[in-house]
């Protein structure tokens with residue numbers, strides 16, 4: 001079942017007018033929220049990022065956070081899987097085609113849920129291949145916009161060369177992946193690029209940095225150069241659906257020893273542990289151990 005503009009229905013019955021600005025202009029924003037044991041993971045953070053994206057495209061939020069929570073609760077309930085990946089999408093509605101914002105068009109709200117499948121253990125054991133690419137996207141990558149054409153093309157480049165992700169560089173520095181955030185380990189220090197307009201502020205990225213802080217894993221948030229990525233001991237990718245994965249091959253060359261490293265192993269198990277704690281109703285935010 002999906003949710004479309006106030007109604008729950010089978011996806012086959014969902015209809016969007018062709019003049020929807022999402023279809024015509026890619027004029028909308030989205031979120032992907034992982035759900036474990038029917039509980040949305042880090043929902044307040046996802047709703048806060050949704051608000052940031054809506055503000056970024058000057059579209060009024062059609063719902064309060066409690067309304068969003070109630071809609072999501074119902075959608076999660078009517079879908080089968082315990083673990084789900086919820087895709088939530090808001091566009092600037094239906095109007096005669098004109099770039100200018102329409103007056104009084106209600107936004108289109110579409111939400112669907114798919115089963116959330118954890119990355120296969122075999123891939124976690126070997127790590128995945130990535131290629132590099134030039135980040136040719138716009139300068140507002142902090143907005144989770146539905147207009148994803150550059151990301152689609154960059155990701156397809158990876159698929160075409162038998163890799164899983166494209167690591168993006170802009171002006172000699174690493175920004176993120178085509179659909180993930182990227183971390184690097186060098187000299188036993190986890191390096192993360194600082195959040196800015198050139199990357200999506202990942203929810204998983206935040207969790208990883210909180211885990212590093214709480215467990216005293218040496219880390220630095222600072223610009224990461226292309227050279228540091230190419231000579232890294234480890235490279236990790238993070239996203240809500242792929243959690244944390246090791247990249248062990250970059251442009252056909254082994255990363256470090258060419259197998260998942262110790263920082264990945266530690267962060268992966270801390271992440272799994274943290275997920276379980278949160279799902280059992282434990283502490284939602286991590287505290288730094290004293």
Ligand SMILES: Cc1ncc(COP(=O)(O)O)c(C=O)c1O
Nearest residue numbers: 179180181200202203204239240
């Ligand atoms: C471009 C991009 N960066 C980063 C991420 C990771 O964000 P999150 O951890 O919130 O899923 C995504 C998620 O799909 C993405 O598309």
